[in-house]
Amino acid sequence: MITTVQTLRFQNQTLMLLYFIRRLLQGLFIVLLVSIITFAIMHLLPGDPVQLLLGDGKIKMTDELRAAIHAKWGFDKPYYEQYWIWLMSLARGDFGESLVRRGVPVREMILEAAPVTAFLNIISLLIAIAIAIPAGIIAGVRRNSWFDYATTFSSTLGVSLPSFWVALMAIIVFAVMLGWVPPYGLKTWRGYILPVAVLATEQMAVLARVMRSATIETLTQDYVRTARSKGLVERLVISRHAVRNALLPVVTVIGFQVAYLLSGTIVLETIFALPGIGRLFIDSLGRLDYQVVQSLVVVLSALVVFVNILTDMVYAVVDPRIRIE
């Protein structure tokens, strides 16, 4: 008996390991594909980054000089060779050098910008979770109450108002009119208040809506009725039976937020003048700084792939319903 259980456990562990390795290899393949596609798209974009070094015509440029700069950047090599050089440096963990911010490794640029965006997102997501989930639950339980209407109204507003407008208004009211916070930048911790608030409002609106509808949904389930009919206190029915199950879709939405790490903050980073990943990305894209854009996309895709694998592994370990086959 004992040996059989051990064998089974061993087999299960081996299966897990094999599964993990397979997923990892798949992930690597995906990242490789992403790198090829990004490289191709970037180099298919029309335009020449040399043009952007000229100011409004103040710097003169001859065709020979243009060719010399291209050669210095390695643009005279065939595409497959340029891609190979970049891929090899990626493999070494070196993302190459920026065309615009010369002398600074791309890796350093990313490492400098990433903490700003990460901090902004994590803090605002935590605040959003702390406020939106209880609000969504209460709104769902007390359906059609004034609280529900208020939550629905404000979350609809939060989803539909464009963040650039909210951000500008927030600057005018809280920085210019009231003088409570600086209008831009991160010179003090106060600089984080407005961007975090605006970002949290946006995330809160989405989370509250999902939480509310999931709560309403679970409250109509059979197991909730069973719990009630066996005489459980309503408080326990909601906390143990309804909310636990209602949380699943919310967790999925929170997972998605990781993928929006970049795109969600481009606008806010530009308005509040924060030196984060979003601005690095959009600035580099605008001036065709190939290495920076490509490397950012690859790093982020690797992050998403890795987080996905990790989530699946955690599911497999934690949730008994999910089995590896």
Place this chain on the structure above:
Amino acid sequence: MAEQRSRTLDRRQFLQLTGVGLSLATLAACVPTESTTGGISSDTSTTASTAPTAAGGTLIWLSHQEIAGLGPNDLGATMQAIVIGAIHNSLVAYDINYAMYPDLAESVEVEPDGLKYTFKLRQGVKFHDGTELTSADVKYTIDYYGDPANAATIQSSYTGIDSVETPDDYTVIVNMATVNAASLVNWASNPIVNAKYHQEVSDATYSTAPVGTGPFKVKEWKAAEYTELEAFDDYFKGRPLIDTIRMEVVPEAAVRKAALDTGDADSSAWPLLVEDSLALEADPNFKVFRTPGESIKHFPINNTLPYFADKLCRQALMHALDRQRIIDDLWNGAAEVAQSNIPPNSQYYKADLKQYEFDPEKAKALFDEAGWTEGADGIREKDGVKFAFTCTTITGDQARKAIAELAQQLFKDVGVEVQLAEAPVAEILQALRTGTMDMSIFNWTYSVGVLEPDPTNTLASSGGNNFPQFKNAEMDELCAQGLQQVEVADRKPIYDRIQEIFVEEVPVLYLQYDTWMLPFSTRVEGLPETTSNTYPLYSYELPLTKQQG
């Protein structure tokens, strides 16, 4: 009337109104609470609010773009040029009236034939690392950036140099192989680097940690956030009065305005939205410097396309444009109609050139004369080709897109059809250069600016940025001749003729010279009354101080 108008506020007007109303409110609020916004620290007394402090303090300038590099190779972007100018000196420089003065050089001698330049350097000029500037540093700078192998962006400014000699530590002789009249303006105003250090660290690294002779040295550089400079104690003209200068990056124009209103910044080195600049002009807490811009706002057109190939058509399009209306309606009056490729404040500007007044009838007559007659659909055509093309504006450039929209309407009135499109700026510049785009709209200099009239790069057939694909043998000849003469009196007739050709041939549809408006808080003292050159406002030759309080 005024009441009626105030009821229909658009977004900008609202922002403007709230901004103006609020700046008063914050002002009142700011006086008692000394430094709620932070950033400015001073150990000097804060009680004397009207008297300028003798020294110290931090000036905060705002940039719209990141400061990507700090070396001579990064001069292309205006905001970078300002910071680079604070860290370095050049052989000669230009003051607020565009008058040249010797900077690192004590004197400059140019041989009448333009083949030899002799610079006597100042003695006792210190680099930020404590070493002394000698002729070897100047020679190294010219040799390095002039060498095509190093592919520096400023390389073409060294065109024509044969050799650089250094007979002693304080004399630099530049021998020219060919005369290049633009030399002094171009390369003599390029920054001089520390030869030993530059050689040691390579040019790319130099851009991240420069060692110059300028009044300020780099304290901290965060490209996307701020660049902090501190006063250099051993500056050869004496330590600046200000301790620190921070160039902070704030991309959004409306936020730069807010930062000026709250007192978080002292000046925006890149202009605000025109309406915000006008609002600050009316605000007693700000001084706004107006200077005519050096670049022309224009429609570059591909002269090889059938409808743009005939100069009569190009002239007709000029008559079809109501350029004063564009300035009045779309640019808040803050511009001047362009009448030449050379800016009006240049000494080479020719005043009595042919002008294109708004006259649709004349435009129609010129089209008819060129053989482009109206077809059944009201659009002109010739030999089966319709007078229809696409104007591509820069993605997100709402201000200039509005001009393209007005032009679309005005051209339609004379039987010309325009489609509008958008593309990123890198794509537009490349497509124009290779002749694959019909028309665009942006600002560009069709000379070297106020100081130097040479348009070779944009108007000569061989020009690296000949966007209109303009080919004119006389223009090519004149461009070459103009650079052969060093005396202004000898050059003037040549550039007079170049301007005549420009307005007669209309290689591009030229619109206006924008008025450049730069706001300074009145806390900053030591600024001139007016200026015609904006660079020196930020170039720290001025005894700037900042009122505390």
